[in-house]
Amino acid sequence: MEFGSVHNFLDGKTILVTGATGFLAKLLVEKILRVQPNIKKLYLLLRAADSEEATKRLHDEVLSKELFRVLRGMWGADFVSFISQKVLAVGCDVSVENLGIKDTKLREMLLAETDIIVNAAATTNFYERLDVAMGINTMGALNIVNFAKNCSKLQMLLHVSTAYICGERKGLVAEEPFAMGETLNGSSKLDINIEKLLTEEKLKELEAENASEKTITSVMKNLGTIRSNLHGWPNVYAFTKAMGEMILLKMKGDIPLIIARPTIILSTHSEPFPGWIEGVRTVDLFVVMYGKGKLGRSVGRRSTIIDAIPADMVINSMIVALEACSKSCSKTLIYHIGSSLRNPFRISDLEDLAHQYFTKHPLTDMFGKPVACSKKVSWMSSVSSFHRYINIRYMLPLKGLNVMNKVCCYSHEAFYSERKLKVKKMMGIMRLYKPYLLFEGIFDDKNAENLRMTKMKAKDDDDVGRFNSDPTTIDWTHYVLNAHIPGLVKYGVK
Template sequence: MEFESVHYFLEGKTILVTGATGFLAKLLMEKILRVQPNIKKLYLLLRAGNSEEAAQRLHHEVLSKDLFRVLRGQWGADFVSFISEKVLAVGGDVSVENLGVKDTELREKLWEETDTIINSAATTKFYERLDVAMGINTMGALHVLNFAKNCSKLQMLLHVSTAYVCGEGKGLVAEKPFHMGETLNGSSRLDINLEKLLAEEKLKELEAENASEKTISSVMKNLGTIRSNLHGWPNVYAFTKAMGEQILMNMKGDIPLIIARPTVILSTHSEPFPGWIEGVRTMDLFVAMYGKGKLRRSVGRRSTIIDAIPADMVINSMIVALEACSKSCSKALIYHIGSSLRNPFRISDLEDLAHQYFTKHPLTDMYGKPVASSKKVTWMSSVSSFHRYVNIRYMLALKGVKVMNKVCCYGHEAFYNESKEKVKKMVGIMRLYKPYLLFEGIFDDKNAENLRMRKMKGKDDDDVGRFNFDPTTIDWTHYMLNAHIPGLVKYGVK
């Protein structure tokens, strides 16, 4: 069947979006309301005890963002009434049954009216407590699925995952599903219920010992890393997202399911305007450090491909995939949304463009003076070599080789303790990012490409531009220098 118009497809839809305060969910909400104001209803699930608290969060954490300035401009004085008519904030929590919606009447209404569910709720921290990550990324997927099965008019469920559920993959990474119990290293069968039980028992044990919140957090984070590594995943984020996918694929039944696997998500490419982003995300940490003159050495290779994709292209692909599912144009369930296969962007490109940008537009320090960024970063092939480097650096500093003023000011013992903490923090960051800075995989996007081809053959030519997610259309130099890095400086770097 042929595609028609996305505008027509969205008309009259009742959509439930989880994780509504998240980066992607905000963009999705803005895009839908901007291109199709005649949707029936947009229900936004936010972590809150009730709808009143949820409405407050929606106002302060979503609608107040600069992202909505174009939509505000379209509606002018009618913006508030338009939002009130089309959008309803729902208090809840994906980590509990029924998505934590306590209002029975509202829950029944959601089950009766919702025809599309988009699950974008997630914790994306690489170093997160196992119980927290499992609650949102794994059990949250199950709770969303069970909620979807109660929706009498449900047409489709779209689950936002990550391409990096593949772990430290090499070669061409296919858009294929996980089997229940599958691990990445084949060492043992993965039992999701056992992982959940281990997290619960460890938490109970710590609470019985009256451990401090700091201790509990540290132990549970370390447990997350241990369990992830045991089964072949580099961090608890990828591990718990992979388990969420396994649950969905194994238990979906007749529910039409789409799994979107974006790679590294960057700022907007085009809509609603170029360069919008929230905070410093993944690879942007290194851009920010470079701009601040703090990136001299790092784990990584200049030849490593950073599979990155602008956020608005992710949103566009998700909406087009929903349309395809509704038309039965595609039976493919999984879509890699990235650039490494068709328009690769390397660490060397990022470094060169960061240098070019910050040379022309340097950041300023606390005294208003321009910060000089280094010309070249020394890239190191292992965390251990980086660790040795920073240890030597701080030992020399301790002896007063380069920072005698600090040694005199703090005293040797205080400076030594401060240096140890800095070393620990820097090595910890490199250990977390190593799998991506040394990543050797290329993400196959065959399913996504077929989706693009079908869309281009559709009846509505305007859709091709308005819902573009073709990575070959990205001019990396222009985008980084004129959209992404300026947006990062404006919205993310402090």
């Protein structure tokens, strides 16, 4: 396989991107438009009833973001005209047949013109309703591959998954596919149709009981956790994404398929500028809590490797993988996009750098006063030990108080109830994040490394620089202190 230029590869291509309002999809769209303005068309699929609503969402939730400031600067007054020529927003729903595209003429146009599909549609909520997660992450994959089979000139399909579909495996985690029906704990065979049927029946049962939306949401979230744990997955996100991969591999036929499995995605490293991020993502919750002086203790180990990767490196890997797929005889390639094998970054590193940053640039409280953060966090190696701690810290001191005593203007009973809710919330967070804070695996990235090495041999210095995905080039201290945490504070902290 010989690489050419990514610039040439993208020239004249028509690319369909699902989940276009998502974090990674925005970055992908921005990068493509910035490096190859001669792209033929970008069809951006957004959850919307029609194209009018989709167009509004495109402008409000994608193009208006600061992420596009470099591209806006490049085009100046012609930016709107450029976008209108190159980008078309399409209302869709990936959880239904034909991706929910109701306009027959528009659907036929997409089927006739699309060269590449990038499926970035997903719900990444660890505690999502099972019906919602299955609809987008699992059945969405089925609807995407069925749509792809009807695209007359399709060259390849890239599916964005997650490295953490491996669950809580230890040791070296290979870039290997999941077999249909495979589980993580050796339980009875996983049957996706049965999971779908159970989900639908539970919904019907709740609707027949005239359950409130709050009750339905609670029950379906709990069911998601139960079904995930039954088969060995820690949460409904990883469970439904794993099933989505199984469907793609089973149903793809002759379609060349790329599965990108990024690890924990952080803010941008370099492009279009350092530090851009949306919201507070995964381990960043703990960085923010630390900065707010609210992280004295947590589940985790200082020695745990946080497999993290800047978002722009994920995008670079995806684009280079697309170019490689166009030249390869292989019909399926899986890429872990992470750092744990080649440039490990530990919880202790993150804690030390967070302390350095917030000591020099403290957050302020609601009165404008700087927040002091402690030097060290007390890390606990199990959820049960954390539970014992917060019971002693928050609940036991209240046990002996008289019910009629007033505490902080509340009765003891009300205050006790409030404390219980706080403890429940803290325990929920720790259970959700425990698989990542205590993770003992290392992600093999042999396929991704081969891709990088082949690209290096092409000796296209422009491409190597503009599409860098090498984790060994990350100086964690510089990146975290000068890009990631400042970006997190600017774009994520409320």
